[in-house]
Amino acid sequence: MHLNRVKNKKISLDDLRVNFHEIEPALTQKEAMDEANRCLYCYDAPCIKACPTDINIPSFIKKIASGNLKGSAKVIMEANPVGASCARVCPTEELCEGACVLNDASLPIMIGNLQRHATNWAIQNNQQLFKAGDANGKSVAIIGGGPAGLSAARELARIGYEVTIYEAKEKAGGLDTHGIVSFRLPQEVSLWEVEQVENLGVKILTNTMVGRDIGVDEILASYDAVILAIGMSKVPMLGIEGEEAEGVYDAIDFVENTKTPPLDHQFIGKKIVIIGAGNTAIDAATCSVRLGAGDVKMVYRRTEAEMTAYEFEYEFAKQDGVEFRWLTQPTKIVTNEHGKVSALECVRMELGEPDESGRRRPVEVPDSEFTIEVDAVIKAIGQSRYVSLIEELGLEHNRGIVKINPETHETSNPKVYAAGDVIFGDGQGDAMVVTAAQQGKLTAHAIHQKFISADKVAVENA
Amino acid sequence: MADLRVNFAGIKAPNPFWLASAPPTNSGYQVQRAFEAGWGGAVWKTLGDPILNVSSRFAGTSYNGQRVAGFNNIELITDRPLEVNLKEIYETKKRFPNHAVIASLMVEPNQNAWHEIVKRVQDVGVDGFELNFGCPHGMAERGMGAASGQVPELVEKQTYWAKEVAEVPVIVKLTPNITDITATAYAAVQGGADAISMINTINSLAGVDLDSWNTIPNVAGKGAHGGYCGPAVKPIALNMVAECARHPEINLPISGMGGVSDWKDAVEFMLMGAGSIQVCTAAMHHGFSIVEDMIDGLNNYLDDKGIVNLDGIVGKSVEKYSDWGNLDLNYKVVARINNDTCINCNKCHIACEDTSHQCIDMLTDASGKAMLRVREEDCVGCNLCSIVCPVDGAIDMVEIPNGEPMTWNERQAAIKLPV
Numbered sequence: 001m002h003l004n005r006v007k008n009k010k011i012s013l014d015d016l017r018v019n020f021h022e023i024e025p026a027l028t029q030k031e032a033m034d035e036a037n038r039c040l041y042c043y044d045a046p047c048i049k050a051c052p053t054d055i056n057i058p059s060f061i062k063k064i065a066s067g068n069l070k071g072s073a074k075v076i077m078e079a080n081p082v083g084a085s086c087a088r089v090c091p092t093e094e095l096c097e098g099a100c101v102l103n104d105a106s107l108p109i110m111i112g113n114l115q116r117h118a119t120n121w122a123i124q125n126n127q128q129l130f131k132a133g134d135a136n137g138k139s140v141a142i143i144g145g146g147p148a149g150l151s152a153a154r155e156l157a158r159i160g161y162e163v164t165i166y167e168a169k170e171k172a173g174g175l176d177t178h179g180i181v182s183f184r185l186p187q188e189v190s191l192w193e194v195e196q197v198e199n200l201g202v203k204i205l206t207n208t209m210v211g212r213d214i215g216v217d218e219i220l221a222s223y224d225a226v227i228l229a230i231g232m233s234k235v236p237m238l239g240i241e242g243e244e245a246e247g248v249y250d251a252i253d254f255v256e257n258t259k260t261p262p263l264d265h266q267f268i269g270k271k272i273v274i275i276g277a278g279n280t281a282i283d284a285a286t287c288s289v290r291l292g293a294g295d296v297k298m299v300y301r302r303t304e305a306e307m308t309a310y311e312f313e314y315e316f317a318k319q320d321g322v323e324f325r326w327l328t329q330p331t332k333i334v335t336n337e338h339g340k341v342s343a344l345e346c347v348r349m350e351l352g353e354p355d356e357s358g359r360r361r362p363v364e365v366p367d368s369e370f371t372i373e374v375d376a377v378i379k380a381i382g383q384s385r386y387v388s389l390i391e392e393l394g395l396e397h398n399r400g401i402v403k404i405n406p407e408t409h410e411t412s413n414p415k416v417y418a419a420g421d422v423i424f425g426d427g428q429g430d431a432m433v434v435t436a437a438q439q440g441k442l443t444a445h446a447i448h449q450k451f452i453s454a455d456k457v458a459v460e461n462a
Numbered sequence: 463m464a465d466l467r468v469n470f471a472g473i474k475a476p477n478p479f480w481l482a483s484a485p486p487t488n489s490g491y492q493v494q495r496a497f498e499a500g501w502g503g504a505v506w507k508t509l510g511d512p513i514l515n516v517s518s519r520f521a522g523t524s525y526n527g528q529r530v531a532g533f534n535n536i537e538l539i540t541d542r543p544l545e546v547n548l549k550e551i552y553e554t555k556k557r558f559p560n561h562a563v564i565a566s567l568m569v570e571p572n573q574n575a576w577h578e579i580v581k582r583v584q585d586v587g588v589d590g591f592e593l594n595f596g597c598p599h600g601m602a603e604r605g606m607g608a609a610s611g612q613v614p615e616l617v618e619k620q621t622y623w624a625k626e627v628a629e630v631p632v633i634v635k636l637t638p639n640i641t642d643i644t645a646t647a648y649a650a651v652q653g654g655a656d657a658i659s660m661i662n663t664i665n666s667l668a669g670v671d672l673d674s675w676n677t678i679p680n681v682a683g684k685g686a687h688g689g690y691c692g693p694a695v696k697p698i699a700l701n702m703v704a705e706c707a708r709h710p711e712i713n714l715p716i717s718g719m720g721g722v723s724d725w726k727d728a729v730e731f732m733l734m735g736a737g738s739i740q741v742c743t744a745a746m747h748h749g750f751s752i753v754e755d756m757i758d759g760l761n762n763y764l765d766d767k768g769i770v771n772l773d774g775i776v777g778k779s780v781e782k783y784s785d786w787g788n789l790d791l792n793y794k795v796v797a798r799i800n801n802d803t804c805i806n807c808n809k810c811h812i813a814c815e816d817t818s819h820q821c822i823d824m825l826t827d828a829s830g831k832a833m834l835r836v837r838e839e840d841c842v843g844c845n846l847c848s849i850v851c852p853v854d855g856a857i858d859m860v861e862i863p864n865g866e867p868m869t870w871n872e873r874q875a876a877i878k879l880p881v
Binding site: 033034036037040041042043044045046065101102104105 | 528805824853
């Protein structure tokens, strides 16, 4: 995100909806052409290598310059089935734009914005970019309709598989639809990507939670392969007193509530504290600001140097007026006589020796207790895992991180594959939408490879 | 501060930058604004029997977003009555006595017609004439402009007729729409011209609309060829200027034009023999104020080189322009890549690999960093890599010692010698 392109920084208290409009304006036609023409069209371009989905970036940019927007959108979406969302949510400074050779010579190309320009064209012109392949008689169930699941579904459907996605929520799209703040990624963009997949004949069964609405055994028995792409679950418990009080929120739920109207007016003028300093914590903070909160603080037990949020997210929150309280550990959520949150008790910390993550371990400073007055507390200290479903499926895992063969994405059950956040952790993968999309793609290809090989063997044996 | 004044075939001007005969010099209002902006002279839009113009006249060609890389027009000579133009020329010259006002003329190839117009126009006090033997469209269909400028005898004859009555210098403006421009340039010499100017515009069709399939520009769905100019034509114009400048029998001052957009282009034309510079497209693209940097840039260039006036550069590169047969076959340059400046876009590699001599390798240095290297023994010194390289200083073309000089002509002569 180019902070200098962010417009309309004013927060409206009369119409909260405007606060959630996409904050970075789309490139104008002229901006897009100027920028596309600036691209050098490198050979063996480093931006491609820096893209987890290997989008042929010089190719799609050249197509923008030549006026071939349909071709451009196709190059993007071919490599990345959620390429319209990624145009907005990818940390491009760390990926394609960070690798652009023009970093050394002038300014990197605004690759994300050009990708948004081309995919916007496809959205606005109702383009169906891909076709389903001729049916090959094989079926695959995908559990979870987020970026990884959609990506796998798209690839499989193009080859000719009959694909069914089981989606627990009312709408598919996963984090892109529910978890990424609207002012960065409007929901309709993600839903367009869902539609692109559905139009290939993929069945998406929404409001259908596996293990609740349909049995695990039935799924395993009814399909030739199963892909587990369930992502991660809620924010874990803090383990402090008062956590169940009214006014304590899970950051994921909090952001999700801002994704679909109506917006909640109860936070106008209120004091909100977010616990945590990752990207989700920043999202909760900046959403709080846009819901009209009068005072938004983030508390983190370590320091600025250890925070896991991207640099541009941190900058963005600072520009939003979010206050940061470093080396602060919440110890108790205090409630008033109505059982509602009224204050957060904290202690000061200092950094000690490095812990197993290599970061310096925060240690409590004796007699440093203090209290922050609050109206709401948002927990954003990471996400827990859907361990019970994983165990019901009988898959090997480590604290909810499903074990896979990294080459094939095959789990301990050879019929079951896994992709996306469900395999993120323990040094495996990245918690990015683009990573999930690539894993979904690779999983689909691996499944197809296995069936092709099996067919060959069958033919040879016949 | 260098002296930028010119005395071009007897036409004096405060600087060498003149507006070419074209839409910018259509009226006294425009020419006077140009002089106020700093232009040293102006060749008035061609006078002749007033004509009718069509609506929709110009078209630009864009390249990778760059507007007006080339420019095409189907406008004819002046469409205003001669008396009006003469009155405004008189007023302009009176207000700017030290600026060069040159009248471009075009009439049918007839002695009386030439005599009449030359006399009428010089009565109002112009500094010179430029005979328009170059306009490629419209007028040419009526036997004027390029139609007469493509026939050396007609060039010679009409120049002669103009010279019979002209009391001020006569410049003959040549068309590039001819195989060998020195043939018509020589005809102008024979006709007694005081100077030649080139190039007029090149026959062109700017484009075709992809939706309507109409020509660009189109007049009610129909198009006709126009004349092409602007930055895209500069190399063509520069060659023609240089060919005339090095021709032993064409010893006339040359007013150079064709795609001159800034002082650097102007210096190149001057080095190749142009004694004055005419500009049109750049002014049409940006307005008259662009002359300020043309003057300033030229002046700084001359100061930096320690050159006091334009005689110090005009024609200085002409002797370096020759025939292919006089080029040294043993001269060798090779490309050398400066990896500190290189940004690793690999454009040199793919250009060489796909379209030249396959001698740039993509390697990894000891620290694992990507790098490019030229296999000099396979490099033919074609320059392609340095041309496509987007960063100045990343690729140098380096001279390699390679034996005694030997041109093709010398080689052929040596072969013919008895052993």
